[in-house]
Amino acid sequence: MKIPFSPPYIDQDVIDSVTESLHSGWITTGPKVAALESELTTYLKAKSVVCVNSWTSGATLVLRWLGVDKDDEVIVPAYTYCATAMAVMEAGARPVMVDISSKDLTIDVEKIKQAITPKTKAIITVDIGGCPCQYDKIRELLAEEEIRKQFSAKTEVQEKLNRILLISDSAHAVGAEYQGKTITQWVDVSVQSFHAVKNITSAEGGAICLNLPEKMGDAEELRKYFKLMTLNGQTKDAFTKNQAGAWRYDIVDFGMKINLPDINAAVALAQLRKYDYLLEERKRVFELYHKLLSEYHWAILPPKSNNNFKSIYHLFPLRIKPITEQQRNQIIENLSKKEIATNVHYIPMPELTLFKNMGYKIQDYPQAFDAYTREITLPLYPQLTNQQVEYIVRNLVEEYYSVLNKNQ
Numbered sequence: 001m002k003i004p005f006s007p008p009y010i011d012q013d014v015i016d017s018v019t020e021s022l023h024s025g026w027i028t029t030g031p032k033v034a035a036l037e038s039e040l041t042t043y044l045k046a047k048s049v050v051c052v053n054s055w056t057s058g059a060t061l062v063l064r065w066l067g068v069d070k071d072d073e074v075i076v077p078a079y080t081y082c083a084t085a086m087a088v089m090e091a092g093a094r095p096v097m098v099d100i101s102s103k104d105l106t107i108d109v110e111k112i113k114q115a116i117t118p119k120t121k122a123i124i125t126v127d128i129g130g131c132p133c134q135y136d137k138i139r140e141l142l143a144e145e146e147i148r149k150q151f152s153a154k155t156e157v158q159e160k161l162n163r164i165l166l167i168s169d170s171a172h173a174v175g176a177e178y179q180g181k182t183i184t185q186w187v188d189v190s191v192q193s194f195h196a197v198k199n200i201t202s203a204e205g206g207a208i209c210l211n212l213p214e215k216m217g218d219a220e221e222l223r224k225y226f227k228l229m230t231l232n233g234q235t236k237d238a239f240t241k242n243q244a245g246a247w248r249y250d251i252v253d254f255g256m257k258i259n260l261p262d263i264n265a266a267v268a269l270a271q272l273r274k275y276d277y278l279l280e281e282r283k284r285v286f287e288l289y290h291k292l293l294s295e296y297h298w299a300i301l302p303p304k305s306n307n308n309f310k311s312i313y314h315l316f317p318l319r320i321k322p323i324t325e326q327q328r329n330q331i332i333e334n335l336s337k338k339e340i341a342t343n344v345h346y347i348p349m350p351e352l353t354l355f356k357n358m359g360y361k362i363q364d365y366p367q368a369f370d371a372y373t374r375e376i377t378l379p380l381y382p383q384l385t386n387q388q389v390e391y392i393v394r395n396l397v398e399e400y401y402s403v404l405n406k407n408q
């Protein structure tokens, strides 16, 4: 039985939605994007949403709006996809990596506190696997007198905000909740990814979800600003400019070209409209893994949704107790020979060449490294049948005992 790691969910509704876009004669940013932005605004309880062509470009734009330079620092967890730090570098600042909590693999709030300096301009939290960070603690920390006093503003936007900007990397977490509120409601800006492997996809894409405090300006004005900044700073999008007589435009700021095409939005829109169903199916798979693996003392299971938070079951990051990195690699290898595709989330960023060359050292992130060496991410998507999940677990258990030379 061949089991891919994370195929996209493409059904007739998705195909119809894209076909509609193709037949409409308008394929780039237009009505489909507008509908997606409007439905995401409601679903995520954002003040407004602006779609972009990737998480990376969206986060970069937010940091460019904040205005950061090489002397500024942005705190990120060491255990994430490299884009979290690369957006910081793309915007011109220095990523400051901190370790994670071994409990749920999210950023360690105590470590954030230790890393804050007068140079800190923003924090990017990562809701790993669909599990939200401890936003109550993070907000409390940012509200502390001592922390607030340290903040020194260099740009007009920073002056208005007068504190560290809180951005969530919600690439894994579209729709997750913490203490009854959406993640967007907990942060200033949450950025989503609609890359092909995410819960909702547009092949490539993302969304900037704004929840800035009122003093930062009128929500509609901010939406318009971010929108035009995704279109080279141009005052009219191509759809509007294409209407008869509406040819004149201006370039009002140094924007980026990172708008989401309608063809892509059509995919995400059809998925968002059946997201409740997709989440039910993900939950079914997640809970079956939990049930089947809970009898093994060596399996450390990712947290289930509880009174405190609602996961959206993006990943199933299993950790295995007494195991070396080589043994973990061997299990993955053996499973792949049986055509079961698994993955590792994540190689900590300090282990990647780019960041090593910049001077980051893995020894500074013991929890991230420990999680990495014993982690195997199991396939998790709506299309997986119970029978396939049982098959995956049966083979995983078999390979665990075989690689560790133990009797079952």
Ligand SMILES: *Cc1c(COP(=O)(O)O)cnc(C)c1O
Binding pocket: 053, 054, 055, 056, 057, 080, 081, 083, 084, 126, 169, 171, 172, 192, 193, 194, 195, 205, 206
């Ligand atoms: C996928 C992912 C990203 C990058 O998203 P893109 O849309 O590909 O730019 C960033 N952070 C995390 C945690 C991700 O998983």
